[in-house]
Amino acid sequence: MTAVSVAAASYFLVRRATLERVTAAAIRESRLNLEEVAERLPPSATTSDIEAFSERLTLRGGFEIVILDGAGSSTTTSFSLSASAVPAAMDAPVTAGRVVSNRTTVAGDPYLVVGGRVLPDERRWYFFFPLTDVVADLALVRNVLAGVGTVLLVLSALVGAVAARSLLRPIRRTRDAVHRVESGQLETRLPEQGRDELADLARSFNRMAETLEATVGDLQTLESDHLRFVADVSHELRTPLTALTTAADVLEANTEGLNEPGRRAARLLVVESRRLGALVEDLMEISRLDAGAASISWDPVDLATATAAALDRRGWRDQVAADLPGGITTYVDRRRLDTILVNLIGNALEHGRPPVGVSVASTSDRVSVAVSDAGEGIAVEHLAHVFDRFYKADPARPRSAGSGLGLAIARENARLHGGDVTVATGEGPGVTFTLVLPRRTHSPDSAADDGSPGVANPLHG
The missing domain is CATH 3.30.565.10 (Histidine kinase-like ATPase, C-terminal domain)
Structure with a gap:
């Protein structure tokens, strides 16, 4: 039971620390957003001004916005959010000018809501930070701790306490491996030790990484072949296009004897041959840049x-x-x-x-x-x-x-x-x-x- 207690305590400590960190970061970002509102959005701003400004704020990513004015009207940057999504308990402190936070669920999705107001403006700004990834990470930690905690029931309190602290190491190792693969280090592999669930996870991860590495390698080879093909074709087209452009220039200079349809055809030939020549030159230039063969004087x-x-x-x-x-x-x-x-x-x-x-x-x-x-x-x-x-x-x-x-x-x-x-x-x-x-x-x-x-x-x- 000691092992189970330690595992449960570890989970709740991790959960509390994670939520405190996420909440602190969200409040900090929301305060910065409100400072920007105070600096750049006057109280006399129109609804379209508010909508455009809030859309620019959300381009930073990581949150959506619901804005309530004194008349009860709302402006939102997301179709899934409305005034009803704002927790009722936040209305009074935000109206009083405080910056407060609360957690809520909208259509089954968890959010951390931070609300604030820029005095004396009556508009109240609520920033909705999605918690889906945080909840998923905490669920993973909870499930791993629960599974391993059951095994550790037979161990002593001292061994259980030490084991509980070490349980997160394979998860961190897996997380770090995922981040390395995400950054392009496709050769990353996890050690396959034992026959438990984490070992199965390591083997599954390694198979996925091997497949991904092979696929990316094939794509790189295909891209290299494509670039070489473009460069070769552009080079081969250059000489006949030069001759065609020269002939078109000569034809353009001697259109007096042609009828009007002939002159139109001649002008079209000149324009299109020059355009095609410019395209070939651009293709050769971009091929040299792609190949790293460009030099600078x-x-x-x-x-x-x-x-x-x-x-x-x-x-x-x-x-x-x-x-x-x-x-x-x-x-x-x-x-x-x-x-x-x-x-x-x-x-x-x-x-x-x-x-x-x-x-x-x-x-x-x-x-x-x-x-x-x-x-x-x-x-x-x-x-x-x-x-x-x-x-x-x-x-x-x-x-x-x-x-x-x-x-x-x-x-x-x-x-x-x-x-x-x-x-x-x-x-x-x-x-x-x-x-x-x-x-x-x-x-x-x-x-x-x-x-x-x-x-x-x-x-x-």
Whole structure:
């Protein structure tokens, strides 16, 4: 009985400590959310403002929100939650301005609810943190302790106490193994010792890990074959496409003797051959980046001068509002910088709406070029995919003149420099792509030769 008591006590201690930790973390995050509400959401905010603001808060993940106003109306970020989900016991203290927590169940799902209010605003904010994973973990601990505690009934109190403390070790080992596999260490295995349930679990885990490792290996091989195929096909197409483009250019220059249908066909041939040629060049470029075969020729470049040159070469100067202060210099590959700028500005001109703007800025350790437009913006669900290759937010959208690789190539070239390209869109129209690069005072090649760091890169540690 001592062993059972120790096992039960261990479970309740773990349960209490876990719930206290989860509650403390939820209250801390809720206080931060309420501080942000106080700073950014005025009491006069409209319902649409409140809905948009609460949706932005929940983008951090881990909770949903129910907002009650003084008239009893509610706003929620989840279809499964409503005003009735708020525990009645929380209403009085939250109305009085206190931050309190309570646990509840909605449609069978457990939640930790933290409520608070930003005085003098009458709105009460309730943050619902799901406890499903916590309850599942506690159930696992409870079941393991119960099973092992039964076996330990025959042992002495001292052995039972020591065993109770050690029961969590296999679970922690299993948990750590799962986390390692989750992080990509697919070779992780658990020791298969004994014939009990934990040993069976270890054997099942190892079989799963072996299958997963083999599957991922097959997928990596398939991806490698795919990249090699794309590179080979692009290379083979390059020569005939060059000849086709040359012939199309000659045909375009000698259309006087053609009738109107012939001239239209000639123009179509020229446009499509050039588009296909650009696609092949983009495929070869992305293949080189994927293969790690891209090289950089470092030169000191004034970003304002480089941006203005890119606009002038393509005749975009009159279509773009440029804010290009001089003196912002860093070491980059000129060709690759031009590729990034052309892709970002061309994307704004093609898919956005005027005015399109480009601006150059800097801090002590980084430089940036921002390209913005006043188009419809990008929906939140598509933001994570804008740099995917050949991605279309709307599959029904007509084919554009681009290859579908421009933004992916821009980001890969930026990362090749130790920087990145980011995208941001607000509540209003428009979207902004920002190229961010380390501000280098000399070439990284010379830094590698003399052992000096060359730059403090905040983007990549």
